[in-house]
Amino acid sequence: MNDIPEPDRLGDAPHPRMTEQLFGQEAAEAAFLDAWTTGRLHHGWLLTGPRGVGKATLAWRIARFLLTDPAAGADTLDPPAGHPALPRIRALSEPGLMLLRRPWDDKAKKLKTQITVDEVRRLGGFFGMSSGGRRVVIVDPADDLNPSAANAILKLLEEPPAAATLLLISHQPARLLPTIRSRCRVLRLGPLSPDALRAAVVQAGGHEAAAAPLAEGSVGAALELAEGGSDIYEALIDLFARPTLDRARARALADACAGKAGSARLDATIGALARLLHRAARAGLIGPPADAPDAEVAALTRLAPHDAAARAWAKLAQEVGDRIGHARAVNVDPAAIVWDALARIDDQARRI
Template sequence: MSEDIPEADRAPDAPHPRMTDRLFGQEAAERAFLEAWNSGRPHHGWLLTGPNGVGKATLAWRIARFLLTDPPARADTLDPTPGHPALPRIRALSEPGLMLLRRGWDDKGKKLATQITVDEVRRLGGFFGLSSGGRRVVIVDPADDLNPSAANALLKLLEEPPTGATLLLVSHQPARLLPTIRSRCRVLRLGPLGLDALSAAVEQAGGDPAAITPMAEGSTGAALRLARGGAEIYDKVADLFATPSLDRGAARAIADACAGKAGTERLEATLAALDRLLHRAARAGLIGVPQDAEGAEAKALARLAPHDVAARAWARIAQEIDDRAAHARAVNVDPTAIVWDALARIDAQSRRV
């Protein structure tokens, strides 16, 4: 792939997961896969779930390297066979036994597609036809991006998998996948990283472990994003809802900063900030404002979530905003409008508390 074309499954300013050799803090998930492998009957479909940025894609690529480098019948580690000729091909995305499904590049619009389309999934027909025999691995990252037609096409493969095929589905929100897809996959759940593992993962990704804040909540991706300005965005979002009356000028400035192609990363960081605030509000309504909340965030959480009824409302609003944002991006709604819609919905709900 040209270096000028962004990769949908790669975080900004971080190496692609296929270039990341080590996985930190997810030993339980690795053991679970090895136990299945050593049983002699590993499942053909695997669903890797957990919060954003905890290593799901890194684990998928570790499994792919393991499977495509002639692993022993019984293995103690997912480390691939050293020096195997498939390793450089996997890094270059030229290994015949590997297929990666992700949002593609739209040459006409000069931007990444908003969904994984059925045409992408149909490429698997040729992949399995040309690579008949031997072990073959498909990575879908993330499966959450499959549109309905693509999801149904992938389901057919999970129902009747080709011989020697292993499908690895990365999912941040498995509840949004078809129940039939979930039921045909074995689940590997990855949890938040401890501080030592998080520090090592951040350093491996080129970040500064000293910049990690509690807001990262065990996520390498969140730690890197916060260090790139995400913490500032979160503070601005929290400040908006710390007082009863929404500062519409400040809200408009937050939305306008996401405009245009240059605002793509800003949009993701802003939506992540809103999601964090709402989920923190949902927890605060149940157990009180967390001790690590300070300043504007503490005021916002106290105002938004004084009781459990509000907590349930914020959990629902968070899901609605996520769904609406995903749909809006799929039909190319202006990013400014996406953020403004989310802020307006939060403001409207805050007036009902």
């Protein structure tokens, strides 16, 4: 079991449950503490914001806080040192804690692409066996819930068990059921400041030099870029800086994601594609980033010269994200997933 990858962990960085300090999200921490100290603790919390800004780290800080007998007037989420629940939380053996994430498919020998309803049904036994104290459920991320699982979570939010707190992490809350969103209190986490980003990157085991502007305040993006993502993004910029797509190079970029050996490359490539579309949409409104290198400035200027282009890229970002999510759910060949995205970006570029 120790060889099974954790879907809610980024590469070789420590899992969020092992990360004790949260940088740059003081407002979100203060909002939760205020709800606790005023006796208005909601049963459902939706932690939203860009990937890699500390949503999961905050969820685990909240879980440790709630499961270590916090004082009514607590002024920090830091748990008491030496509390017996802390090692159990790190080992995922704390009776009052349940983590829902994409499960391992033992038959296919890989992680499933969604959180299934069978995972959510485990909560029945969890709440039945832990009825004597506070219970915490972390869903990481709620974006991965399949329709049946999402409806099961909705029922739980509508009729929450006593002393239960559900922490739903979401990178794209607009894609969740509106009824799930309406039954949760939202904690929004924004991009980290440069200083907070550097500190968080070092805590995650990276070098502070990885906290480059291209990461846009995201620890996850910074680590991904440092581990090859920046090279992939530069390759995308080079592809779309030209008026005609170099199909051979585009095909090579897609083929590099094929097979088990390309799984990590696929994740980095999908991240780079999303980054390109996001930055193109923003460039159409306010121009390329001031700190962007000349090659990126040239590419973004070509791709997004006006507001109409910005709207087109934003729409395409949504469409490409949806298609990638569906394709991964039904096990489409990774190379085909990337090639489809590249072809759609090229088609849009020709329309500008």
